[in-house]
Amino acid sequence: MSANWTDIPYDGWRDTCAALHLYTQIAGKYKLARTPWLNHSWHATLYVSARGLTTSLVPDASGVEIEFDLLEHRVVGSAADGRKAHFALAPMSVAQFHAHFLDLVAQLGGKPVFHGRPNEIPNPVPFQDDHAARPYDADAVTRFFRALVTVCCVLERFRTGYIGKVSPVHFFWGSFDLAVTRFSGRRAPLHPGGVPALPDEVTREAYSHEVSSAGFWPGGPAIPFPAFYSYAYPSPDGFSKATPLPSGAYFDDKLGEFILPYEHVRTSDEPERALMAFLDSTYQAAADLGGWDRAALECRGGEPLRPRPVDHH
Structure with a gap:
């Protein structure tokens, strides 16, 4: 570990x-x-x-x-x-x-x-x-930061295997999660909105195009433990029945997302490999079932000091 x-x-x-x-x-x-x-x-x-x-x-x-x-x-x-x-x-x-x-x-x-x-x-x-007294556990905050750095490095590596439109690895303060999103390049159906305390026009602009998105939560009311997630919008037929990797990952019907507990990754023999398996397998399910042009959108993962080869054909 x-x-x-x-x-x-x-x-x-x-x-x-x-x-x-x-x-x-x-x-x-x-x-x-x-x-x-x-x-x-x-x-x-x-x-x-x-x-x-x-x-x-x-x-x-x-x-x-x-x-x-x-x-x-x-x-x-x-x-x-x-x-x-x-x-x-x-x-x-x-x-x-x-x-x-x-x-x-x-x-x-x-x-x-x-x-x-x-x-x-x-x-x-x-x-x-909001005048309620709030604690501040400095040790827990630093451990959370250490986890963010480690997860960020894996998400950044995952990001390099895509030449289609892809987001930065960034932290959304609204949902308090670290995320990276891949896009098929096609428009998506109008999002229904309904996110608590968020204007529907913001949600609809965020999901204006088809996505496969993955990230990391420290925990919260919906899932009371730190976890990785992956979802697609729109969710293609059969997505919830796909088999994610590694063992321990599952589809949460209430959330409409694949979930992999952080603890499963942390305690595995090869944490980085386990997380990459989750990211790859859930993206592939979204892309294959959604009919994405994977050959045009994907590429070999990036390596330091090695430019990607250019295909002239």
């Missing part, structure tokens, strides 16, 4: 995870408010960094970057004009975090104005009105 696959049982940090989810929503909504719209909401996502999660450069003031430093447990803001500001990640309410965040953006010269209510959460409470 690889030491990089850290143990992150959801029950042990459930309340801290819920708090961190809301904190990343606040940073994400700031980025969303300042950044021109990019297809499928890719402009709003966070990215795994060497220390945690980052907004990357936000086009506000001189240029602003917000990073959740999950090693030293701080929110660090940097501006392109040299200004810096930070505050500690510690037990506090969402309202307190929100106030600290507004002040941080202002110190960087940015405009701290954005939508003030969470998305993709049932019965959302405005950030400034």
